[in-house]
Structures are given as structure tokens and as C-alpha cells.
Amino acid sequence: MSDEKPNDGTPPGGQPPQPVSEEEHQAALAQLAALQDQLKQQQGGAPGEQDGYPSGYQDPEVSYHGQSLEELAGAEDVEEGEEVFARPAFLTEMPYWAVSAVLHVVLLFILVGMVISQREERKAAPPVSMRAAPPPIPYDPTKKKAMERKIEIPKPIIPDIPVVKRKIEEPTVDIPKGTDLLNQSNVNMQATFINDAIGVGGGAAGAYGERTGKGALIREGGSEETESAVRAALEWLYRHQHPDGSWRGHGFIQQCKDGGCRSGASSDKDQAIGLTGLAILAFTGAGHSHLYSDVPKFKTCLKKATKYLISTQTNGGGPSKMGRFGNRDGHKSMYLHSIATMAMGELLILSGDVLSLKRPVKAAMEYILRSRNPGKAWRYGYRDNDNDVSVTGWMILALKTGKISRLGIEKSRYEEAFRDSIAYFRALTDEYGTTGYHVRGKEHQPVPCMTSVGVLCRLLAGEKRIAGNIRLGVDKIAKQPPEWKKKNPQSPFYYWYYATYALFQYGGTPWRNWNPKMQSALLASQKSGGCQDGSWDPIINYSKRGGRVYTTALGAMTLEVYYRFRRTQAGAGFFKQ
Numbered sequence: 001m002s003d004e005k006p007n008d009g010t011p012p013g014g015q016p017p018q019p020v021s022e023e024e025h026q027a028a029l030a031q032l033a034a035l036q037d038q039l040k041q042q043q044g045g046a047p048g049e050q051d052g053y054p055s056g057y058q059d060p061e062v063s064y065h066g067q068s069l070e071e072l073a074g075a076e077d078v079e080e081g082e083e084v085f086a087r088p089a090f091l092t093e094m095p096y097w098a099v100s101a102v103l104h105v106v107l108l109f110i111l112v113g114m115v116i117s118q119r120e121e122r123k124a125a126p127p128v129s130m131r132a133a134p135p136p137i138p139y140d141p142t143k144k145k146a147m148e149r150k151i152e153i154p155k156p157i158i159p160d161i162p163v164v165k166r167k168i169e170e171p172t173v174d175i176p177k178g179t180d181l182l183n184q185s186n187v188n189m190q191a192t193f194i195n196d197a198i199g200v201g202g203g204a205a206g207a208y209g210e211r212t213g214k215g216a217l218i219r220e221g222g223s224e225e226t227e228s229a230v231r232a233a234l235e236w237l238y239r240h241q242h243p244d245g246s247w248r249g250h251g252f253i254q255q256c257k258d259g260g261c262r263s264g265a266s267s268d269k270d271q272a273i274g275l276t277g278l279a280i281l282a283f284t285g286a287g288h289s290h291l292y293s294d295v296p297k298f299k300t301c302l303k304k305a306t307k308y309l310i311s312t313q314t315n316g317g318g319p320s321k322m323g324r325f326g327n328r329d330g331h332k333s334m335y336l337h338s339i340a341t342m343a344m345g346e347l348l349i350l351s352g353d354v355l356s357l358k359r360p361v362k363a364a365m366e367y368i369l370r371s372r373n374p375g376k377a378w379r380y381g382y383r384d385n386d387n388d389v390s391v392t393g394w395m396i397l398a399l400k401t402g403k404i405s406r407l408g409i410e411k412s413r414y415e416e417a418f419r420d421s422i423a424y425f426r427a428l429t430d431e432y433g434t435t436g437y438h439v440r441g442k443e444h445q446p447v448p449c450m451t452s453v454g455v456l457c458r459l460l461a462g463e464k465r466i467a468g469n470i471r472l473g474v475d476k477i478a479k480q481p482p483e484w485k486k487k488n489p490q491s492p493f494y495y496w497y498y499a500t501y502a503l504f505q506y507g508g509t510p511w512r513n514w515n516p517k518m519q520s521a522l523l524a525s526q527k528s529g530g531c532q533d534g535s536w537d538p539i540i541n542y543s544k545r546g547g548r549v550y551t552t553a554l555g556a557m558t559l560e561v562y563y564r565f566r567r568t569q570a571g572a573g574f575f576k577q
Contacts, residue, residue, distance in 0.1 A: 220504070221515040222562035229526055230286055232534030233556035237279050238301050239531070240549065245304030246272040247279045249547040258531045261548055273312055273326045275546060277339035278553035280305050284346040285560035291351040306347060309340050310360050319370055320382040323363035331380035334371070338378075338394035341368060345401035358407065365402040368395055369413050377424045379438070388438040389428060392421055393453035393498070400460060422461050425454045426468075433472025445492065445542075448476045452498035459505040459568055470506075477503060478510045482521035492542050493554040496521070504561050505568060522555055 217227065240252040240261070249271045253261055283302055288295065290302035314321045325340040326333055341364040348357040371382045377392035396418070403414045428450075430441030435454030437444040443451065455473045463470060477499045500518055503511045527535050536551040538544045543551050557564075 216563045220562040225523055226519060226559045229523055230556050230559050232526065233552050234283060234286060234298065236534035236552055237282060238297060241301055241304065245308035247275045247549045248272050249275055249549060252549055256531045260531045261535065271546065274336040274339045275549045276305055276309060277343040279549060280343035281346065282553045282556040284343065284350055285557050285564045289347050289350040291353055309344060313360055313363065323367035325364060329381065334378055334380055334391050335394060337364065338368065338391065338398045341365065342398040342401050345398065345405050348405050361402065361405060362407040362409065365407055365409060368398060369417060372417055375420055377421045387424060389425065389435060389450045389453050390437065392424065393457055396421055396457045418461055422458060425458055429454055429469050429473065431469065433469040433476055435473065447480050447492065447495045449492065449495040449498065452477055452495060452502045456498055456502040456505060462568065465506055474503065474506050474510050478514060481514055481517040484521040484525040486539055492540055493551050494542060497554045497558045500558050500561050507567060522559060
């Protein structure tokens with residue numbers, strides 16, 4: 001018999017279990033169910049209801065009421081949920097702006113790292129050494145400028161063979177026509193380009209034709225001596241300008257340093273406007289204006305002169321006075337106005353100062369056009385039904401300047417004035433070529449002064465050089481060349497000025513014969529040294545009326561003939577034959 005004891009459910013060393021009655025068993029189950037309902041309520045469930053099962057359902061094969069172990073642990077083929085980590089304590093306590101700053105710093109370091117990683121290594125550029133630029137050449141006012149260099153070309157060797165030469169008188173021929181028949185002086189008179197008349201430095205309408213300098217000086221017969229004389233005359237005018245910007249016939253002596261100039265005008269009354277205009281024309285002929293000049297003091301000088309002339313212009317008084325320079329009537333008023341208008345017109349062309357000068361110049365030109373005698377020309381008064389060649393000559397030169405100044409005045413008004421004036425010049429010129437002062441063929445001086453005015457204005461208007469009595473007038477002028485002598489009736493500066501410009505426009509042999517005589521007369525007679533340096537003495541009555549300012553301004557203007565106006569083309573003026 002075995003020693004093993006049967007397993008009868010009695011615990012070792014204990015008493016056998018006591019049988020449980022059915023009532024105790026049911027009470028224990030009820031107590032267990034009550035505990036489960038209490039637990040469910042604490043977890044949010046309804047009492048008496050299990051997950052997925054109705055209340056009171058019992059499954060004897062479960063170790064936990066209502067759920068198996070697999071259900072409690074989760075099925076194997078079901079994906080695990082995302083694991084959620086709790087936020088670190090330092091982040092929960094850190095403010096949001098600090099977190100943003102940290103993130104931006106991290107991003108910045110990342111970007112810098114990307115840039116540095118992509119930078120290419122550049123080779124160092126080899127050192128470059130440059131020579132320092134030379135210092136600018138200082139301006140020398142005594143140095144002659146724009147002189148063309150004449151290159152000497154060796155002459156070919158010619159065999160010594162006798163050659164019979166025929167002496168042929170050189171005819172004066174017309175200059176070949178250009179592409180346009182409207183070149184009045186040195187510019188296409190009907191050009192549509194604004195820089196032809198105004199622009200930086202005056203453009204092609206300047207006193208030189210081109211603002212690059214005096215390129216025609218040597219070619220047309222000028223010299224270093226003539227340029228030196230012009231500069232000396234301008235220096236004298238600069239030194240003797242009145243404080244108000246004008247030049248006075250007698251008052252200039254107040255500006256003398258040593259009182260040695262003397263020879264003032266016989267009368268200083270009402271002449272300041274005309275003398276100021278002549279002085280300005282001497283400066284503009286050399287290319288200076290109140291805005292542009294290679295000599296700064298000349299620019300300042302012309303600013304004062306421009307202001308003075310504008311101050312003398314009449315702005316009212318009706319059509320017989322409005323726009324006129326000077327408010328006094330008299331036989332000098334038209335001379336003064338025409339010269340001042342020409343001067344202001346040249347300043348406008350050279351400087352392009354439309355803001356300051358266009359209005360006064362246009363008003364002055366309008367006055368000239370209004371004051372002309374209908375069908376005729378001009379003299380001393382406003383439409384006084386009288387005419388003379390001297391006043392008309394200045395009016396023609398002033399209108400020529402106005403026509404290329406782009407003032408907005410109708411072209412037909414200019415052309416009408418030129419046609420009538422040229423017809424007047426023709427009517428006063430006799431069959432011998434002499435142009436009278438206001439009577440046909442009768443000069444009022446011993447020299448062909450009015451003949452010179454007539455020849456110049458007719459050539460500027462475009463008449464042919466070989467036409468009619470122009471050639472006869474040129475012959476008369478050529479027979480009385482400049483000659484400096486005290487009390488010489490052939491020494492008026494007025495005549496020398498007009499005759500020089502007339503023969504320059506005509507050209508040919510008459511000009512080549514006249515030019516050296518004109519230079520000799522002016523260069524030899526110009527004063528040198530002291531306060532008078534650069535001026536000319538007034539030696540005849542007509543010159544004495546204007547005084548030293550008058551002779552000095554006209555002397556400079558005469559020596560500027562080489563580059564002031566280019567020769568006109570035949571048949572290319574304001575009217576055609």
C-alpha cells in the first residue's frame with residue numbers, strides 16, 4: 001500500500017475544508033458583484049454593465065469577470081498606439097519668446113553653416129600698381145589758344161626749266177553751295193535742332209561757328225599777334241567797367257588806376273546803353289558769355305553788364321516804347337537799342353540762358369520789327385517815315401542774331417524786314433557802287449563807310465558776289481585801306497569795322513590785300529603799358545563821341561573777324577534773286 005496520501009483538497013497540516021452552503025456561496029458572489037460595480041463607477045462606467053456584456057452575464061471560463069487575459073493585454077495583430085512622451089520640465093517653465101529665440105539661433109547657425117560649406121575658395125588677386133595721374137596744367141591767361149599749327153612740307157625738286165607764266169587776274173567766285181540754302185552766317189538758319197542756337201556753350205550758332213575754339217584763325221589770316229591784341233583789349237574793358245555793370249563814355253576814367261587813359265567821350269549822356277552793348281559784343285566775339293568763359297573774371301564782368309542792360313529796358317509805354325533799351329527818345333535811341341539788342345542776342349545764343357534772356361531779347365526784337373517804316377527801313381524814331389543806311393545796318397545785324405535765337409517770332413516777319421531793307425540798300429546804291437547815307441550815292445564821310453554797310457548787309461542776305469554793283473562797291477572799299485595817322489579822316493573805327501567784315505564776306509584777292517593793312521594799322525596803334533594797355537586812342541570826331549571805350553570795343557571786334565562769322569554762301573540768305 002502506498003504511503004502517498006490522496007489529494008482530497010485538504011491543506012497540509014490543516015483541517016479539511018468545511019462545506020459551504022449555497023446561501024453563503026450566493027452571498028459571496030453578490031458581494032463580489034457589488035465591488036465590481038463600485039470599481040466601474042470609479043472608472044466612469046455604468047453599474048451593472050460590463051464592457052460589451054449586459055449586466056448579470058456570467059462566463060465561468062474567465063479569470064477576470066467579463067474580459068479574458070488576451071483582451072486585457074491586447075491582441076497580437078493589433079498595431080501599437082503612438083507613444084506619447086511628457087514635455088520636459090524646463091520647456092514648460094520657459095516663456096514662448098525664449099523658445100522662439102532659441103529656435104531662430106539654431107536656424108541661423110544652420111544657414112551660416114550651409115553658406116560656409118558652399119563658398120568657393122578664391123585665389124588672391126595679384127597686387128596691381130598704378131602710376132599716379134599727372135597734376136592738371138594750370139590755366140595761363142597769357143598763353144595763346146586755338147592756334148593751328150602749320151606743318152612745313154618739303155618742296156619737291158623741280159628741274160631748272162624755263163617756264164613762261166601768264167598773269168591772270170583772279171576772279172572772285174561764289175562759294176559752292178552747301179546742302180541747305182539758308183546758311184546766313186555760320187549756322188543753318190532753318191535748322192530744327194535746339195542746340196543749333198542754344199545749348200551747352202552756344203552750339204553751332206556761337207561766335208566761332210563751333211564752340212571748339214578759333215580753328216579758322218590762321219586759315220583766314222589771323223595770327224598770334226591779333227589774338228594777343230584782342231585779349232589786351234578785353235582786359236582793358238574789364239578794368240574800366242563801371243560798378244553798376246555798364247561802360248561809360250567819360251565815366252570810365254573813374255576806374256583808372258593811374259589816371260593815364262584820358263580821351264573820354266565828348267558827352268557821357270545817354271551813351272552807356274550803346275557802349276555797354278559794344279563792350280559785350282567784344283567779349284561775345286571772343287566766345288565769352290555770362291555763363292561760360294575760360295576766364296572767370298570775364299564771366300563775372302558779363303553778368304553785371306547783362307543785369308545792367310535788362311534794368312534799362314522799358315516794360316510799358318505802349319508799342320512805341322515797350323521793349324526798347326532806354327526810355328529816352330532822340331536820334332541816338334535807335335542806335336543804342338539795336339546795338340544792345342544784338343549784344344543780348346549773342347549772349348543768349350552763346351549761353352543758352354533762355355530763362356533770363358529769352359523774354360528781354362524777344363521784347364527787344366519785337367520792338368525792332370514794330371518800329372520799322374512800312375515798306376522801308378529805320379532811322380531815329382519809331383515809324384518816323386525817315387530812313388538811313390547806318391541805323392538800318394545795325395538793325396539788320398540785330399535781326400540776324402534774333403532769327404537764330406529761337407524766340408518764337410514768325411519767320412515771315414523777319415523775311416519781310418530783310419526784303420524791304422535790301423531793296424532800300426539797292427535803291428541808295430548808284431551805278432558806281434557807292435551807297436549813300438540817306439541819299440542815293442552820297443556818302444557822308446570821306447571814306448566809303450555806308451558802302452561797306454551796304455555790301456556787308458547785302459552779302460549776309462545772300463546776294464551773289466558778282467551781282468550788280470556789289471563788286472563796284474568792293475573796289476571802292478579796297479582803294480581806301482586802313483592807315484593809322486593822327487587826324488587822318490581815313491581812320492574811323494566805324495569804317496574799319498564794317499569794311500573789314502564786308503571784305504571778309506566777299507573773300508578773294510580784295511580780302512587778302514586788305515587783311516595785312518588792317519592788322520598793321522590796328523596792332524601798331526594799340527596802346528601798350530600802363531592803364532591804357534590794350535586800348536586805342538580816339539583820333540577823329542566820330543570816335544571821340546564814343547571815347548576810348550568805343551574805339552577799344554570796335555578795335556577788338558574788328559580783329560575777331562576771322563572766327564566771328566563764317567562766310568556766307570551765294571544765294572543762301574534771307575531772300576533769293
